[in-house]
Amino acid sequence: MPATLSIKQLEAIQDLIFDRLVAQFTRIKEIIPCQLYLVERFVSQSKMLEKIGYCDYELAYILFTLSKRYLEHYQGKIKGASDEIYSTMKSVLEDRAKQMGVIKSHLHADTGDDLLDRFKALKQGNSQVNTTMATQAANPHRYQESVSPMELQQLLSSSKVLLIDYRARKDYVHNHIKHPNTLNIEPSLVENLSAEATSQDLEAKLRHTMSHSQFKLFEDRQKFDYVVIYNFKFGAMGNNRFIEIIKDIEQPLANPFRRLIDLLTIKNPLISSQLKLYPTYLSGGIKNWFDIFGSDAIENSRNMSSEVEMNGLVYPKSFDDYLSSARRASPSEPKRTENTPHPKLDGSSRVLPSTASTMGVQPYNPHPVGITAPISKTSQPVVPSPSPKKNTVSNLLDDFATGLVNLGNSCYMNCMIQCLAATPQLTSFFVPSLTMNGSYKQHINFNNKLGTQGILTTAFVELFMNMLNNNGKAFSPSKFKKIAGECSPGKQFASCSQQDCTEFVTFLLDGLHEDLNQRPALDPQEKKRISELTPEQEKNREIIPVRLASTIEWERYLKLNFSIIVDTFQGQYLSQLCCLECGTTSTTYNAFSILSLPIPEKLNQTSKVTLQDCIEEFTKTELLDEGNKWHCSHCKRFTRSTKKIAITRLPQVLIVNFKRFKVSSSGQIRKLETFVTYPVTETLDLTKYWTKPGTIMNDSVGTKMSLEEETTILDSFPVRNQEPPFKYKVYGVANHFGTLSTGHYTAYVYKGSKKRWCYFDDSKVTTNVSSSEVMNKNAFCVFFQRV
Numbered sequence: 001m002p003a004t005l006s007i008k009q010l011e012a013i014q015d016l017i018f019d020r021l022v023a024q025f026t027r028i029k030e031i032i033p034c035q036l037y038l039v040e041r042f043v044s045q046s047k048m049l050e051k052i053g054y055c056d057y058e059l060a061y062i063l064f065t066l067s068k069r070y071l072e073h074y075q076g077k078i079k080g081a082s083d084e085i086y087s088t089m090k091s092v093l094e095d096r097a098k099q100m101g102v103i104k105s106h107l108h109a110d111t112g113d114d115l116l117d118r119f120k121a122l123k124q125g126n127s128q129v130n131t132t133m134a135t136q137a138a139n140p141h142r143y144q145e146s147v148s149p150m151e152l153q154q155l156l157s158s159s160k161v162l163l164i165d166y167r168a169r170k171d172y173v174h175n176h177i178k179h180p181n182t183l184n185i186e187p188s189l190v191e192n193l194s195a196e197a198t199s200q201d202l203e204a205k206l207r208h209t210m211s212h213s214q215f216k217l218f219e220d221r222q223k224f225d226y227v228v229i230y231n232f233k234f235g236a237m238g239n240n241r242f243i244e245i246i247k248d249i250e251q252p253l254a255n256p257f258r259r260l261i262d263l264l265t266i267k268n269p270l271i272s273s274q275l276k277l278y279p280t281y282l283s284g285g286i287k288n289w290f291d292i293f294g295s296d297a298i299e300n301s302r303n304m305s306s307e308v309e310m311n312g313l314v315y316p317k318s319f320d321d322y323l324s325s326a327r328r329a330s331p332s333e334p335k336r337t338e339n340t341p342h343p344k345l346d347g348s349s350r351v352l353p354s355t356a357s358t359m360g361v362q363p364y365n366p367h368p369v370g371i372t373a374p375i376s377k378t379s380q381p382v383v384p385s386p387s388p389k390k391n392t393v394s395n396l397l398d399d400f401a402t403g404l405v406n407l408g409n410s411c412y413m414n415c416m417i418q419c420l421a422a423t424p425q426l427t428s429f430f431v432p433s434l435t436m437n438g439s440y441k442q443h444i445n446f447n448n449k450l451g452t453q454g455i456l457t458t459a460f461v462e463l464f465m466n467m468l469n470n471n472g473k474a475f476s477p478s479k480f481k482k483i484a485g486e487c488s489p490g491k492q493f494a495s496c497s498q499q500d501c502t503e504f505v506t507f508l509l510d511g512l513h514e515d516l517n518q519r520p521a522l523d524p525q526e527k528k529r530i531s532e533l534t535p536e537q538e539k540n541r542e543i544i545p546v547r548l549a550s551t552i553e554w555e556r557y558l559k560l561n562f563s564i565i566v567d568t569f570q571g572q573y574l575s576q577l578c579c580l581e582c583g584t585t586s587t588t589y590n591a592f593s594i595l596s597l598p599i600p601e602k603l604n605q606t607s608k609v610t611l612q613d614c615i616e617e618f619t620k621t622e623l624l625d626e627g628n629k630w631h632c633s634h635c636k637r638f639t640r641s642t643k644k645i646a647i648t649r650l651p652q653v654l655i656v657n658f659k660r661f662k663v664s665s666s667g668q669i670r671k672l673e674t675f676v677t678y679p680v681t682e683t684l685d686l687t688k689y690w691t692k693p694g695t696i697m698n699d700s701v702g703t704k705m706s707l708e709e710e711t712t713i714l715d716s717f718p719v720r721n722q723e724p725p726f727k728y729k730v731y732g733v734a735n736h737f738g739t740l741s742t743g744h745y746t747a748y749v750y751k752g753s754k755k756r757w758c759y760f761d762d763s764k765v766t767t768n769v770s771s772s773e774v775m776n777k778n779a780f781c782v783f784f785q786r787v
Contacts, residue, residue, distance in 0.1 A: 005058055007107050013242050014062045018069055020246055028081045031074050038067040039089055041245075045145075046096050049103070052265075052278060056145040057106040062242060064100060068093055146283040147228060148239045149292045155226055162217060162224040164279075165286070166231045166257060177289055178299040181224070183214040187231075190260050199268035208719055222272070227264065227279040229257045235283030239292065257281050398752030402467040403474035403763035407481055408496035411762055415747035416505040417477065418760045419732030419783045421464055422749045423653055425568040430461045431468075443516045443564070451514035452487050459483040460512065474763035487511060501734050501745050502594055502657045502781055509593045513565035522560075530559050542585050545710045546574065546695040550648035551717050553589035561591070569593045572649035576697050577624070579632040580640045583700040586633065589648065594781075596657045599674050611678040611782075614658065615689055619645050644697065647689045650726045654686075654784040661740055669740055675777035684728040684784060692724075721786075732783035733774055748774045 005013075025034050042063035049055040071078065071089055079086040147155065155161050156179060163182040165172045172184035189205055206218055221227060234256055235241070261279050268274060282289065290298055404414040420426060430440050440461065444454040463480040485494025488507055493499060522530075533541070541549045554572055573595075576587040597614035622643040624630050630641035660672045678684065693714060694707045733748040747760045748769065757774055759766040 005107070007061070007104065010058055010061050010107065011065065014065050014069075017062070017242065017245055018066060018073075021066075021070065022073065024246075028077050031077055032081060032085060035067070035070055035074070035078065035085075035089060038063055038070060038245075039092055042067050043092065043096065046099055048278070049099060054106075054143055054278075055103075056143055057103050059145055059242070060103050061100075061107060062245070064093070064096070064103070066245075143277055144241070144280050146235055146241045146281050148241045148283050149289045150239045151241070152228060152282055152289070153293070155228070159225040160223070161226045161228055162221055164227065164229045164260070166229050166260060171232070175286065175290075175298050177230070177286060178297055181217055182299075183210065183217045185218075185260065187256070187260075190263065193263075197263065197267070199263050199273060200270065202263045203273075204715075208721075208723075221264070222275055225276055227275055227277070228282055229260065229279055230282035230285045230289070231256060233285040233287040235281060235285065235288070237284040237288050237291070241283045255281075399754045400468055400471040401751050401755050401758050401760075401765050401767060402470045402472070403760065403765045404467075405474055405476040405478075406762040407476070407478055409498045410477070410481055410496070411745040412499045412501040412504050413477070413481060413484070413493070414762055415734040415745040415760065416501050416508070416781075417463070418747045418749050419734060419781075420505070420508070421467060422732055422751065423568070423783070423785075425564065425653065427464070429564050430464060440516070443518065445515065445517050445519070448514055448517050448519070451517065452511060454515050455483060456487045456508075456511040457515040460508070474765075484508070484511075498741055498743065500661075500740070501736070502596070505655070505781070506594060509565050509569060513561070513563045516563040516565065518562045519560050527560065530556065538586075541587055542698055545693065545705055546646065546648060546691045546697055547693045548705075548710050548714060549587070550574065550589055550691065551714060551722075554649060554720070555717065557589075557591055565593070566591075568652050569655065571595070571647065571651040571654070573645055573647045574691075574697070576644045576646075577630045578642045578644070578698075579630065579635060580642060582632060582634050582639075583698075584632055584634040585698045585700075586630075587697065594655045594657050595647075596659055598659050599672050599676060601672070602674070608675040608677055611656065611676060611684065614656075614676060615647075615686075619647070619689065646691050646695075646697070647686075648691050649722055650686060650690055650786075652721060652786050654728055654786070656782045656784065658780060658782075660736065660780060671739060673777065676779060677775060678730060678779070678782055680730055680771050680774045683787060684730070685725060686728065687725040690722075690724060690726055727787050728784035729787050730774070730782055731785050733776075733779050734781040735776060735778040736780035737778055745780070 021034060025031050042060060045055040045060035045063065049060070067089075071086070071093065075086065078089070144151070152161075161179070161181060163177055163179055165176045165182060165184045166187055167184070168188070169184060169186055176182055176184070185206065186209075189209065190202065193201055193205070203218065207215055210218065257279070264275060264279055284291075286298070404410075404417060406414065440457065441454065444457065445451060446453050459480045463475075463477055466475050481493070484507075485491055488494065493504060493507065541553070550572060557572075558566070570591050570593050572589055572591050574587055574589050576585055578585045595618075597611075598617045600609055600613050600617045602609070624641040624643055629638035630643075631637065632639045632641070656678075658676050660674075661669055662672060663669055693710050696704060731750045735746045735748070737744045737746075746762075749758050749760060750756065751758045751767070755767040757769040757771055759769045759773070
């Protein structure tokens with residue numbers, strides 16, 4: 001690894017630094033710390049050489065010669081203050097002197113008189129040494145502890161470089177170095193890792209917080225020639241990285257990248273992800289980069305064209321973008337192609353559905369991100385500060401309360417719109433002009449025949465904007481109702497007759513989903529191949545653990561269904577039929593947007609039941625007998641069987657509907673008036689209902705997969721928010737009074753710290769309602785936000 005600067009050139013730099021130090025530090029209380037610093041920094045490079053076989057040879061040479069020369073110059077003063085310090089320093093340098101042969105062998109011995117003359121001239125009349133790095137292609141694996149902006153620019157043009165912006169996400173979104181191979185790692189994420197954490201622990205965290213494209217860069221970090229880290233302004237300013245020796249003596253600063261570098265190197269146990277070269281950092285950070293190259297070398301959220309930045313994370317702009325979040329093999333597992341059998345699952349004949357091309361979306365924060373100030377050319381650091389306008393926007397989205405005019409039995413629609421309008425994932429997605437997100441129109445799939453080509457979605461956004469603009473008043477949703485009625489199947493919601501609010505919200509969410517569904521235009525055969533399982537695949541689902549089967553089925557579902565609606569509202573449950581005669585099972589995995597729960601009937605209909613009671617009723621085993629038997633595929637006849645439902649995925653926003661209307665044996669529809677309780681001021685913990693790894697539904701399975709095997713395979717799939725605990729807070733309750741045909745709907749909705757709980761009775765709005773009123777016996781549909 002030949003270096004760029006010759007020994008004589010390095011000695012010229014060392015002369016300059018020595019003269020500066022001697023002139024600046026004249027008192028013993030300054031001289032000893034300076035000597036300690038020089039020796040400690042050299043020893044650090046020396047130990048690095050011992051440990052990994054190379055170091056920053058140029059820096060090491062300067063530090064050694066400077067330490068030795070400085071100790072000799074101040075020998076009398078240092079010995080006079082402490083003979084022990086002097087002896088220790090001298091001994092350390094003598095012990096390490098043997099390494100100088102190795103270090104010097106990597107430095108250019110030949111001199112360039114013109115360059116030496118330039119250094120001497122700078123020594124006489126300029127305190128800033130300006131060096132220029134030679135073409136990096138000639139030295140493809142040369143290591144430097146830090147690089148100047150000019151050196152980095154040359155690296156970017158000649159080598160494969162991965163840039164890591166080590167700042168808060170909001171700062172990265174606002175400004176970062178313009179380069180395609182740039183990713184953001186937040187310092188807080190690294191700092192929160194345990195002391196025993198490894199590179200794989202960091203990777204696991206980043207998998208769930210990064211955009212898919214950035215995570216792919218991090219996952220492939222070992223493929224880059226150089227990894228360069230930067231923050232706002234750590235390191236020496238200007239284009240001379242060696243001047244930081246003086247700077248650090250004047251104002252010592254701990255290297256803020258040390259923990260991250262350790263995780264990427266010494267705490268990385270896997271050969272497959274070891275870096276080609278020890279990471280370096282950009283001296284002076286992005287401020288130094290900006291001061292030298294200007295705004296053209298900086299990219300921010302306003303000129304990013306490839307991705308739609310939203311709420312601190314990236315929401316896929318296109319289906320191709322979405323595809324790039326494909327299943328990734330775990331660090332210890334070789335990647336497999338679509339038709340390669342999984343050695344732990346399939347044996348020689350059973351093949352799982354393709355997971356090498358499955359898709360997904362990263363979770364994101366539903367609350368808007370503050371705007372940071374632009375980079376300044378002053379010497380003062382830029383302090384991120386939230387924009388007053390942004391705070392106003394956030395408050396508006398949280399606190400607005402607009403009544404909706406009843407258009408003739410349209411209360412079923414009004415109550416659901418009020419609840420959806422209080423869902424932050426939707427407000428932040430649909431209001432780009434206020435939240436600085438990309439327009440939702442970029443997500444509309446005009447080729448999806450199941451959608452409305454954006455008609456329903458555009459009408460919904462227009463209605464929401466009108467509600468924002470009429471805060472504190474009432475607005476007539478006549479245009480939206482007309483469009484929704486025209487788009488609904490059989491024009492169900494076009495009339496003025498009373499409807500079920502859950503049927504309406506199901507239609508609306510399905511319509512929004514299909515409008516925004518980012519799946520490709522597939523031919524019928526391709527769609528059939530994805531949606532239908534082969535007999536071998538069906539058999540495989542019955543013998544592998546539920547958590548794994550659920551994950552595989554969700555990835556298969558996402559191949560045809562991906563949108564903001566799926567990402568926010570949809571969960572999954574399994575339904576398993578089991579023959580009581582032969583033990584054969586048949587399990588299906590179903591996506592849901594609304595969890596419709598039965599209400600346990602008690603002799604005393606005035607008694608209260610809890611939401612948990614309803615879930616227990618929903619998930620209890622049901623006997624299928626008499627006229628309700630199941631046709632067993634093994635027995636080839638109808639047999640006594642059981643049916644079991646289990647929740648396998650829980651969504652970010654959970655909508656629960658209580659089945660209050662029941663058809664009696666005589667065909668009459670009656671309403672259950674049972675009071676169902678649910679937490680309002682407390683959190684709802686549903687963790688115990690989520691099927692955990694190790695769960696087996698079919699006890700008749702012979703050889704069962706171990707928990708360790710299942711966990712290893714699960715680690716190769718995206719987690720997609722499925723990490724316990726699953727705790728929720730209620731934010732909306734739709735109430736129903738009366739009968740199915742002559743009833744009335746209202747809603748309680750939480751509207752932020754000012755208005756708090758609001759009661760919406762069509763156009764009439766009551767603010768600051770007591771939370772004790774929110775839990776009421778007329779609750780029909782309850783909205784929960786995961787916390």
